[in-house]
Amino acid sequence: MTLGGGSLALVVGTAPATLIPDRLAVSAVEFLRTADPKHVRACPLDEGGCGWLFLDRSRNSSRRWCAMEDCGAQAKARRLTARRRVARATP
Known part of the structure; x- marks a missing residue:
C-alpha cells in the first residue's frame, strides 16, 4: 500500500x-x-465464540455470533450442558 x-x-x-x-x-x-465501523463486531471469545470479526447487518444490530451454525450453536449447547449438570448435582 x-x-x-x-x-x-x-x-x-x-x-x-x-x-x-x-x-x-x-x-x-x-x-x-x-464498511460502517459501527456494524463490525467480534464473535465473543469469552462466551465460546471464535473471536473472528463479522459484519452485523441485522435489522436492529443485535447479532452476537459470526455464524449461528458454528459458534452460536456450540455456545448454546455448552450452556445447556452446564445447566443440566447443575440441575443433576442439586437435589
Whole structure:
C-alpha cells in the first residue's frame, strides 16, 4: 500500500502466484473502506465464540455470533450442558 496525495492506493503484484492474495488484499481494503465501523463486531471469545470479526447487518444490530451454525450453536449447547449438570448435582 502506498499513501500519496491524500489518497490511499493499493499496489499489487502481477505474478500468477500472487493473484489470489492480491484479490484478497483488494477485497479487504475495499471492505475496510466501505464498511460502517459501527456494524463490525467480534464473535465473543469469552462466551465460546471464535473471536473472528463479522459484519452485523441485522435489522436492529443485535447479532452476537459470526455464524449461528458454528459458534452460536456450540455456545448454546455448552450452556445447556452446564445447566443440566447443575440441575443433576442439586437435589
